[in-house]
């Protein structure tokens with residue numbers, strides 16, 4: 001079970017409406033390398049990963065990715081709040097408005113809806129952990145691209161925090177790869 005804390009893991013400070021940036025941030029809300037993909041990937045893979053330590057890691061990181069998804073959602077919401085339809089259309093969010101008004105929806109920056117085809121679970125811990133490490137690197141570089149698209153100090157600060165967490169997750173998955181590998185080898189030969 002989960003216990004919900006009614007506060008964000010990291011604050012979202014947004015100065016003004018910025019539809020252009022909101023559109024780009026959808027990359028992390030419902031794109032292939034989004035926080036949503038990460039959360040569902042890890043929370044789904046954890047059942048078949050061997051060792052309680054690795055299961056715990058996938059649960060912890062998957063849970064944190066949900067918190068990051070919430071941060072991205074809050075950013076998009078704040079950046080689009082109260083925007084007139086004409087402005088949404090000018091920013092390339094006209095199609096979004098037609099289908100969702102100002103509600104959030106998991107699609108990427110180009111409007112392509114999220115799909116479970118973005119993620120995998122092979123039941124092979126080595127394959128799964130390599131996917132997880134790659135996904136952290138892809139999320140990191142997506143944050144770096146997003147940071148280059150804005151000069152809003154509040155947005156940059158939050159995106160830098162999220163980028164840093166991807167680096168930490170990558171390192172934790174790298175450690176898991178080692179101890180899961182050792183565990184599998186020990187089962188093979190003894």
Ligand SMILES: [Fe+2]
Nearest residue numbers: 038165166169
């Ligand atoms: Fe991550």
